[in-house]
Amino acid sequence: MNGGGPLLAQAAGERHGLAIVLFTVFVTATLAITAWAGRRRSSTVEFFAGGRLFTPLENGFALAGDYMSAASFLGISGLIALFGYDGLLYSVGFLVAWLLVLMLVAELVRNCGRYTFADVLAARMRRRPVRIAAGTASVTVSILYLVAQMVGAGSLVGVLLGGSDSGAARTWTVVGVGALMVFYVSFGGMRATTWIQIVKTVLLIGGTVALTVMVLARFHGDFGRLLNTAAANSGHGQAFLAPGLKYGGSWTNRLDFISLGLALVLGTAGLPHILSRFYTVPTARSARRSVVWAIGLIGAFYLMTIVLGFGAAAVVGTGKVHASNEAGNTAVPLLAEALGGGQGTTGGTVLFAVVGAVAFATILAVVAGITLSSSASVAHDLYATWRRKRAAARDEPPAEEGESERREVRVARLAAVGVGAVAIALSLLAQDQNVAFLVGLAFAVAASANLPALLYSLFWRRFTTRGAVWSIYGGLVPALLLVVFSPVMSGRPDALLPGVDFHVFPLENPGLVSVPLGFLAGWLGTVTSHEPADEATYAETEVRSLTGAGAA
Amino acid sequence: MENDHGGELGPLRMDDPWRDATGGGAWVPEQQGPARPQESVEERPPDGRAAAYLEVQDSAAFREVRSRYRRFAFPMTAAFLVWYLLYLVAATAAPRLMAHRVAGELNVAMVAGLAQFASTFLLTWAYARHARVRRDRIALDLRWSLATRTGQERVR
Numbered sequence A: 001m002n003g004g005g006p007l008l009a010q011a012a013g014e015r016h017g018l019a020i021v022l023f024t025v026f027v028t029a030t031l032a033i034t035a036w037a038g039r040r041r042s043s044t045v046e047f048f049a050g051g052r053l054f055t056p057l058e059n060g061f062a063l064a065g066d067y068m069s070a071a072s073f074l075g076i077s078g079l080i081a082l083f084g085y086d087g088l089l090y091s092v093g094f095l096v097a098w099l100l101v102l103m104l105v106a107e108l109v110r111n112c113g114r115y116t117f118a119d120v121l122a123a124r125m126r127r128r129p130v131r132i133a134a135g136t137a138s139v140t141v142s143i144l145y146l147v148a149q150m151v152g153a154g155s156l157v158g159v160l161l162g163g164s165d166s167g168a169a170r171t172w173t174v175v176g177v178g179a180l181m182v183f184y185v186s187f188g189g190m191r192a193t194t195w196i197q198i199v200k201t202v203l204l205i206g207g208t209v210a211l212t213v214m215v216l217a218r219f220h221g222d223f224g225r226l227l228n229t230a231a232a233n234s235g236h237g238q239a240f241l242a243p244g245l246k247y248g249g250s251w252t253n254r255l256d257f258i259s260l261g262l263a264l265v266l267g268t269a270g271l272p273h274i275l276s277r278f279y280t281v282p283t284a285r286s287a288r289r290s291v292v293w294a295i296g297l298i299g300a301f302y303l304m305t306i307v308l309g310f311g312a313a314a315v316v317g318t319g320k321v322h323a324s325n326e327a328g329n330t331a332v333p334l335l336a337e338a339l340g341g342g343q344g345t346t347g348g349t350v351l352f353a354v355v356g357a358v359a360f361a362t363i364l365a366v367v368a369g370i371t372l373s374s375s376a377s378v379a380h381d382l383y384a385t386w387r388r389k390r391a392a393a394r395d396e397p398p399a400e401e402g403e404s405e406r407r408e409v410r411v412a413r414l415a416a417v418g419v420g421a422v423a424i425a426l427s428l429l430a431q432d433q434n435v436a437f438l439v440g441l442a443f444a445v446a447a448s449a450n451l452p453a454l455l456y457s458l459f460w461r462r463f464t465t466r467g468a469v470w471s472i473y474g475g476l477v478p479a480l481l482l483v484v485f486s487p488v489m490s491g492r493p494d495a496l497l498p499g500v501d502f503h504v505f506p507l508e509n510p511g512l513v514s515v516p517l518g519f520l521a522g523w524l525g526t527v528t529s530h531e532p533a534d535e536a537t538y539a540e541t542e543v544r545s546l547t548g549a550g551a552a
Numbered sequence B: 001m002e003n004d005h006g007g008e009l010g011p012l013r014m015d016d017p018w019r020d021a022t023g024g025g026a027w028v029p030e031q032q033g034p035a036r037p038q039e040s041v042e043e044r045p046p047d048g049r050a051a052a053y054l055e056v057q058d059s060a061a062f063r064e065v066r067s068r069y070r071r072f073a074f075p076m077t078a079a080f081l082v083w084y085l086l087y088l089v090a091a092t093a094a095p096r097l098m099a100h101r102v103a104g105e106l107n108v109a110m111v112a113g114l115a116q117f118a119s120t121f122l123l124t125w126a127y128a129r130h131a132r133v134r135r136d137r138i139a140l141d142l143r144w145s146l147a148t149r150t151g152q153e154r155v156r
Helices: A004-012 A017-038 A044-052 A056-067 A070-083 A085-112 A118-122 A127-160 A167-218 A223-234 A237-241 A251-270 A272-280 A284-315 A318-324 A331-339 A346-393 A401-430 A437-459 A465-484 A511-527 A535-547 B006-012 B017-023 B047-057 B060-093 B108-134 B136-149
Strands: B101-103
Touching: A017 A167, A017 A346, A044 A167, A044 A272, A044 A346, A044 A401, A056 A167, A056 A272, A056 A284, A056 A346, A070 A085, A070 A127, A070 A284, A070 A318, A070 A331, A070 A346, A085 A118, A085 A251, A085 A272, A085 A284, A085 A437, A085 A535, A085 B060, A085 B108, A118 A127, A118 A346, A118 A437, A127 A167, A127 A272, A127 A346, A127 A401, A127 A437, A127 A465, A167 A223, A167 A272, A167 A284, A167 A331, A167 A346, A167 A401, A223 A237, A223 A284, A251 A272, A251 A437, A251 A511, A251 B060, A272 A284, A272 A346, A272 A437, A284 A318, A284 A331, A284 B108, A318 A331, A331 A346, A346 A401, A437 A465, A437 A511, A437 A535, A465 A511, A535 B047, A535 B060, A535 B136, B047 B136, B060 B108, B060 B136, B101 B108, B108 B136
Parallel strands: none
Antiparallel strands: none
16 A cells, blocks of 8 residues: 555656655555554444544644645645735634634534534434435535645645646546545544544644744844845735735625635534544543644644745745746745755755655645545444434344444445545546635535534524524535536636636635525524424433533 | 532542543443443433433523533624624725734734734633633533433433
């Protein structure tokens, strides 16, 4: 399975041999972790929750690892290097979102569920329809996010190889990343995935701290001077330090950004791979402390990306960053090279290689986390529901628990392969497309489909099964439809289908419309429901959510 | 602290019970306990259990935990969401205001952005402290009392 290293080496050529070596070391270490974790018995609690005995510190690092993608590391710094302040708006939304996770979601979800957030709904509602709805929405979010990450990995290879942007190298990267993530998940389950996240977070934070210190040292610790130099070298002057360069202009453009901002801040609390992390710790209190650690790490990380972004503008220059990659993804590698002494020097080559390897480690860990949570949704929500229905139809006696657990884990391992195959196929199809919008779309779907159902279920006494099902589909379907009829699909030269034009919805991100629709549908479904909500199960959910009584 | 289950729980309390809870014994429910079907609404919970939960939900101690939680979490959530949306709208709709210099190189936008980071850290700290000081102990008492009443077993 050690495919990543050689595949990349084949494409890399001499200059970035070091990056390949570093990345191979990381892949080897992660494979060793997987082998170690895979020796354990395969119960569901082991496979989906890593045994549930991680410490808050460990889980905090893993949460941060699941959340900080290469899009944050390279993408946000790159946007700051290109557009100055407007890039920073992203990082604020990505961070503030965690307050919602901390205050309304983490502890309560931990107390009420076992492996996936659908457990929280199923505890109160008729199990079959809500599990199918929540499982479908979770898998949709995961696939969108996975494709965005894997296409990003492919283009990152091209970018880091400096111009030798061969199609074969990208294709093999996508396949290699996909194969590795499937291997981690199906053999190592949650335990391996968590340790891979932890290693990745340490590497990512370490690399970011080192670069930040070097940038600040170059400006003698004077942040004002850094900003001034960045503004001067950006070609935009002081406008670089204020909003408007990217999201100014037309009102559609501005509304689009508000829509994206809303999706970012509300979506995090509905991301299935984040929610299932809370089941790896023993209590709600540990879940809370994990989130506190995660917020500390993520906040520090985004503060540092601001320094790196403005640093890239100041040291490398916005023009050069743009010339290297139009999306700005090379800003941090170029900055690292410049800080190390420039192109061709030993220091520059080493730092460039380190940044490249850290970026790959980041992508690999993130996709593994998403694959795991979607395999949990398939096995624990969709398959188990189907299985029970079939057993009921055939009038079979319910399976013995150990046996049904083993079967669930087997299905999850297979589901990881299936999800991986779908993600690889879609990523290969989309690899020449501009899929940056997919991350925003994944957040928008999470915010419109998962979050309303989750919040209503935790806090609304009268919420019913119909309300839950309506709120999930009422957020999911509009979000996807609006994107189909948006400018990212048709009507623009850089759209997915550039030849035709059937766009009727002006915004790229559907969040502004689909999030309220999700909440509205949940309310409507509840008030039109014929069956009243069950007082006893709500009492149980409420008491359990706040006390942890009976928590798994 | 008001707690109408306090009396019978005395001997079970420990100094840092949550920590202890992670260790083993009765509080690692996955590894023991009788085999039972997963949670469900279809299979009705036994009436005794439903009654226990309804009664706890109605108890003064639980209502106190719930109101302490909601009185903190709901207004704070509303506050940070409004503050974030204001920031977002100001950045997109009033870039000129945001470009106004306040001190040195720092303009309104930069100060507001850094203030978002600062307020996030501050609220995180405040929430964690509030939960630790005002909620954890009562919640744990209730958890113990429910575990006792439902037979010291895994409830689902």
